[in-house]
Amino acid sequence: MKEVINLPVKNIEEEEYHINMGPQHPSTHGVLRLVVSLQGEIVKSLKPHCGYIHRGIEKMCEKDTYPQIIHLTDRMDYLSAHINNHAVCLLVEKALEVEVPERVKYIRTIVDELNRIASHQLWWCSFGMDMGGLTCFFYGLRDREKILDIFEESFGSRLLHSYYTPGGLMMDIHPDFQKNVKVFIKYFRKKIKDYDDLLSGNVIMQLRTKGVGVISKEDAISFGMTGPTGRGSGFSCDVRKHHPYGVYEKVQFNEIVRTEGDTLARYLNRMDEMRESMNIIEQLIDNIPAGDYTAKMKAVIKLPAGEYFQRVESARGELGVYVVSDGNKTPFRMKFRTPSFSNLSTLDYVSRGCKIADLVAIGASMDYVIPDIDR
Amino acid sequence: MNSFFQYFADIFNGVKSLLTGMKVTGRYFFSPWEIVTQQYPENRKTLKMYDRFKGEVIMPHTANNEHRCTGCGICETNCPNGSIEIIQDKIDMPDGKKKRIIDKHIYHLSMCTFCGLCIKTCPSDALAWGQEFEHAVFDRTKLTKILNKPGSSILKDISE
Numbered sequence: 001m002k003e004v005i006n007l008p009v010k011n012i013e014e015e016e017y018h019i020n021m022g023p024q025h026p027s028t029h030g031v032l033r034l035v036v037s038l039q040g041e042i043v044k045s046l047k048p049h050c051g052y053i054h055r056g057i058e059k060m061c062e063k064d065t066y067p068q069i070i071h072l073t074d075r076m077d078y079l080s081a082h083i084n085n086h087a088v089c090l091l092v093e094k095a096l097e098v099e100v101p102e103r104v105k106y107i108r109t110i111v112d113e114l115n116r117i118a119s120h121q122l123w124w125c126s127f128g129m130d131m132g133g134l135t136c137f138f139y140g141l142r143d144r145e146k147i148l149d150i151f152e153e154s155f156g157s158r159l160l161h162s163y164y165t166p167g168g169l170m171m172d173i174h175p176d177f178q179k180n181v182k183v184f185i186k187y188f189r190k191k192i193k194d195y196d197d198l199l200s201g202n203v204i205m206q207l208r209t210k211g212v213g214v215i216s217k218e219d220a221i222s223f224g225m226t227g228p229t230g231r232g233s234g235f236s237c238d239v240r241k242h243h244p245y246g247v248y249e250k251v252q253f254n255e256i257v258r259t260e261g262d263t264l265a266r267y268l269n270r271m272d273e274m275r276e277s278m279n280i281i282e283q284l285i286d287n288i289p290a291g292d293y294t295a296k297m298k299a300v301i302k303l304p305a306g307e308y309f310q311r312v313e314s315a316r317g318e319l320g321v322y323v324v325s326d327g328n329k330t331p332f333r334m335k336f337r338t339p340s341f342s343n344l345s346t347l348d349y350v351s352r353g354c355k356i357a358d359l360v361a362i363g364a365s366m367d368y369v370i371p372d373i374d375r
Numbered sequence: 376m377n378s379f380f381q382y383f384a385d386i387f388n389g390v391k392s393l394l395t396g397m398k399v400t401g402r403y404f405f406s407p408w409e410i411v412t413q414q415y416p417e418n419r420k421t422l423k424m425y426d427r428f429k430g431e432v433i434m435p436h437t438a439n440n441e442h443r444c445t446g447c448g449i450c451e452t453n454c455p456n457g458s459i460e461i462i463q464d465k466i467d468m469p470d471g472k473k474k475r476i477i478d479k480h481i482y483h484l485s486m487c488t489f490c491g492l493c494i495k496t497c498p499s500d501a502l503a504w505g506q507e508f509e510h511a512v513f514d515r516t517k518l519t520k521i522l523n524k525p526g527s528s529i530l531k532d533i534s535e
Contacts, residue, residue: 071490203389
């Protein structure tokens with residue numbers, strides 16, 4: 001007969017244990033590894049491990065000339081590639097004191113906003129999927145396809161465009177661009193109602209997000225949260241409003257701020273931003289002035305020695321580019337202040353005391369892009 | 376009593392919100408003409424990419440097997456990741472001088488990031504975007520291409 005061994009039984013609810021969420025977990029949207037310390041189902045603390053997709057973009061920039069840097073910035077936050085390009089282009093233009101043609105400014109603003117809508121559409125897809133509604137994923141991607149088709153027709157590629165160059169654009173927009181954008185806006189105004197019916201009003205989604213992951217305004221500021229995430233906590237931080245670039249001064253749009261600070265506020269902020277972006281595009285699309293699509297630039301761009309900083313509002317928050325130049329054609333040092341990295345730093349603080357299922361909801365509402373964190 | 380009514384109101388509103396969502400999905404279920412899926416491998420013959428589509432870098436040749444590349448090497452210096460290599464050759468001109476021409480324009484498709492700087496900076500517009508996008512091969516060496524066709528020569532107006 002077998003001997004029965006009496007092992008001491010541990011009460012699992014009293015003891016803390018660690019689990020790895022990621023690096024290949026669908027709800028981390030990439031290769032982010034979260035070491036979650038749990039007691040039962042309650043998150044006690046959390047440690048993000050970054051670096052799984054670190055490519056050393058900042059170091060690579062030091063050997064590249066300024067026009068070559070543009071295509072690397074595409075690959076940081078690949079969902080708002082145009083906006084990343086815009087930041088570097090604005091910095092070079094500011095340093096060289098080049099005045100770009102009005103036409104370029106209009107096109108850049110329209111394309112940035114289209115890119116923002118496309119990015120938020122993909123966020124909506126993955127938010128719905130993290131909440132357990134796979135239907136959202138198909139509907140969101142179907143509508144995003146319309147924008148990608150416009151991009152492909154005008155710029156040749158769907159995700160990584162490298163369309164902006166210091167001083168202007170790679171090529172002029174396609175003759176059908178304006179017509180297609182107007183068709184898209186008309187189409188998407190109808191479809192965004194479906195989004196609200198399907199997910200925003202859904203009772204399960206409301207119960208899982210309301211009051212979950214609350215961040216106060218003071219915490220949001222001290223953690224450096226920006227974008228729709230920071231504005232969900234009442235922190236007015238829209239770079240387009242406070243430090244306008246492009247033609248944002250000439251258009252009427254609202255900065256969307258909510259004070260609740262929970263997951264639902266961040267969700268609704270992004271939904272409203274899509275509507276606001278459509279308003280901006282509608283004001284500009286008929287008024288694109290004629291002119292050159294690029295300013296006259298030297299063949300070899302050399303920035304005068306000194307330090308330069310430029311920020312833009314990317315789809316996830318404030319993107320800052322910092323360059324130290326020693327007068328050569330390559331930067332001496334380049335640093336990107338990426339929004340996803342700052343937003344990630346709050347995750348430990350916010351998710352303490354939440355259930356592990358809430359952690360997925362909070363992570364989805366922060367909208368991380370992992371290559372943007374690791375660079 | 377208030378919480379009692381609240382309880383039933385919550386149930387009613389919850390069911391209503393679920394039905395609103397199901398109305399959206401149900402509408403697409405009964406309207407198959409709104410399906411947007413492309414039957415990709417089956418529609419290969421009719422599939423047409425946009426004119427500006429960035430498939431690969433090509434060097435257009437005329438009917439007489441002439442191209443516009445002078446072999447100046449500007450595309451090679453502008454390429455951020457070394458996917459273009461140019462091997463130059465020198466020929467004797469009738470007046471005794473030596474002239475630089477292109478021997479091989481080697482393009483490593485496997486290293487290309489499709490930034491378009493080579494095409495934008497080319498002074499004689501020798502390069503262009505090709506529409507081909509099915510690049511999958513079994514052997515990686517097949518991704519190294521020589522863009523100038525064998526026996527090709529430079530177009531007359533460019534060389535003068």
